[in-house]
Amino acid sequence: MTLFLALSLGLSMLVLGLAYVMDRGAIRGRVNGANGFPLAAALVVSALGSLAVAALTAIFWGWTAALGVLGFSALWHWGAAKLLIGALQQLADRVKAKA
Numbered sequence: 001m002t003l004f005l006a007l008s009l010g011l012s013m014l015v016l017g018l019a020y021v022m023d024r025g026a027i028r029g030r031v032n033g034a035n036g037f038p039l040a041a042a043l044v045v046s047a048l049g050s051l052a053v054a055a056l057t058a059i060f061w062g063w064t065a066a067l068g069v070l071g072f073s074a075l076w077h078w079g080a081a082k083l084l085i086g087a088l089q090q091l092a093d094r095v096k097a098k099a
Helices: 002-028 037-061 063-098
Strands: none
Touching: 002 037, 002 063, 037 063
């Protein structure tokens, strides 16, 4: 179970990190448009990937382990979304204040 969970969270961290860098670049470059969309899309893709990992966990270790993976994944995505969106909002406020 921990192998699948670590793999899932590692890939999730990679996808969310790349989306954050894309959004940060758009905000710093003062690009108008879909700021925040890459991060939102990455959160959805990451959450759907976690469902697949939970299904694999259920096959190999049972439903109790799968529920643990889903619970931890839900907390991970909630915390990551709160942290990354807050950081992007602070950056947007600083960029706006300079203009």
